[in-house]
Amino acid sequence: MTFDLAARLAERRTAHLYRQRPLLEGPQGPEVVVDGQALLAFCSNDYLGLANHPEVIAAMRAGAERWGVGGGASHLVIGHSAPHHELEDALAEFTGRPRALLFSTGYMANLAAVTALVGQGDTVLEDRLNHASLLDAGLLSGARFSRYLHNDAVSLSNRLRKAEGNTLVVTDGVFSMDGDLADLPALCAEARRANAWVMVDDAHGFGPLGATGGGIVEHFGLGLEDVPVLVGTLGKAFGTAGAFVAGSEELIETLIQFARPYIYTTSQPPAVACASLRSLQLLRDESWRREDLNRLIARFRAGAAEIGLSLMDSPTPIQPILIGDSERALQLSALLKERGLLVGAIRPPTVPAGSARLRVTLSALHSEAQLERLFDALAECWPLVNRDA
Numbered sequence: 001m002t003f004d005l006a007a008r009l010a011e012r013r014t015a016h017l018y019r020q021r022p023l024l025e026g027p028q029g030p031e032v033v034v035d036g037q038a039l040l041a042f043c044s045n046d047y048l049g050l051a052n053h054p055e056v057i058a059a060m061r062a063g064a065e066r067w068g069v070g071g072g073a074s075h076l077v078i079g080h081s082a083p084h085h086e087l088e089d090a091l092a093e094f095t096g097r098p099r100a101l102l103f104s105t106g107y108m109a110n111l112a113a114v115t116a117l118v119g120q121g122d123t124v125l126e127d128r129l130n131h132a133s134l135l136d137a138g139l140l141s142g143a144r145f146s147r148y149l150h151n152d153a154v155s156l157s158n159r160l161r162k163a164e165g166n167t168l169v170v171t172d173g174v175f176s177m178d179g180d181l182a183d184l185p186a187l188c189a190e191a192r193r194a195n196a197w198v199m200v201d202d203a204h205g206f207g208p209l210g211a212t213g214g215g216i217v218e219h220f221g222l223g224l225e226d227v228p229v230l231v232g233t234l235g236k237a238f239g240t241a242g243a244f245v246a247g248s249e250e251l252i253e254t255l256i257q258f259a260r261p262y263i264y265t266t267s268q269p270p271a272v273a274c275a276s277l278r279s280l281q282l283l284r285d286e287s288w289r290r291e292d293l294n295r296l297i298a299r300f301r302a303g304a305a306e307i308g309l310s311l312m313d314s315p316t317p318i319q320p321i322l323i324g325d326s327e328r329a330l331q332l333s334a335l336l337k338e339r340g341l342l343v344g345a346i347r348p349p350t351v352p353a354g355s356a357r358l359r360v361t362l363s364a365l366h367s368e369a370q371l372e373r374l375f376d377a378l379a380e381c382w383p384l385v386n387r388d389a
């Protein structure tokens with residue numbers, strides 16, 4: 001037996017599922033240069049336009065001058081610096097929770113929280129469309145793992161009835177590839193009836209959602225009792241890097257004691273924490289970013305409907321255009337690129353088979369004129385790939 005990698009790669013290419021990395025030659029922003037071509041991008045998760053903000057850059061530079069560049073060791077050894085600690089305090093205050101714990105990535109925060117809370121003899125129930133990191137975390141935990149129908153409290157309730165041991169219900173807050181919101185009031189009510197805990201990964205809700213950018217729990221007015229485990233990431237609307245889990249004193253101490261993806265890894269560079277502290281302030285205070293974004297979202301949905309595109313039920317800056325077939329999704333993305341627009345085609349296995357889509361994302365920094373350019377190109381290109389037209 002050998003590893004026949006060439007055959008695996010060829011098969012992926014034939015299925016129109018081969019993935020390539022666009023090479024970015026500058027910072028995040030609506031106008032980018034990719035592989036030498038100037039493009040207007042609608043695919044970044046930098047929803048509030050903070051990834052290239054001069055004050056955030058200055059905070060990171062000052063942080064590096066003061067704290068150096070490397071974290072140096074794990075948090076438990078000698079890697080937990082004052083900026084990390086200050087950021088945790090600020091995130092706890094922001095989320096209105098007793099404590100928050102900082103991680104280097106959202107993927108690791110999710111692995112850490114799920115595996116520290118449930119194991120053999122327990123149950124983890126996840127939305128079918130949860131982010132890959134949550135599904136991986138559930139499998140890694142060793143708990144009985146089951147997926148309920150997307151956003152379906154009845155399907156969750158049926159599974160809760162058969163659950164054993166400590167039971168953790170896990171969901172994205174804003175679904176990353178669809179843009180819709182978890183029906184948290186209904187899901188939390190079911191969980192509470194069954195004495196289960198709810199964990200929400202709100203990677204895409206923090207920033208765009210809620211009056212102060214507090215995400216889906218702020219949007220629905222839910223507290224610690226409803227959602228004991230709240231995860232946010234810092235690489236999206238915060239524009240920096242890292243992630244956090246916010247919850248009770250006991251939850252955070254449990255993670256510090258038992259979460260292997262927390263314990264056995266080097267802390268993020270303290271300068272990154274300095275940048276996140278600044279971006280947290282901008283994210284909370286500059287509500288014009290959310291207002292501009294909401295205006296663009298409404299305008300996008302109206303304009304896309306006029307062209308006859310199928311949108312998803314999304315009130316967020318994630319506004320996918322459903323195509324279905326992977327090849328056609330790639331074609332549409334390529335046609336847009338020829339016209340100077342960058343919108344990524346998202347295909348299985350990231351999304352379910354037969355639901356390939358263009359994942360349009362909007363940023364507070366997009367102008368109305370840039371949105372019009374997107375509409376013009378879509379109106380021209382959509383009929384070229386739409387066989388039903």
Ligand SMILES: *Cc1c(COP(=O)(O)O)cnc(C)c1O
Nearest residue numbers: 105106107131133176203233235
């Ligand atoms: C991006 C994302 C993550 C992973 O966060 P990183 O910090 O990029 O590792 C986790 N969950 C969801 C829902 C995401 O969209």
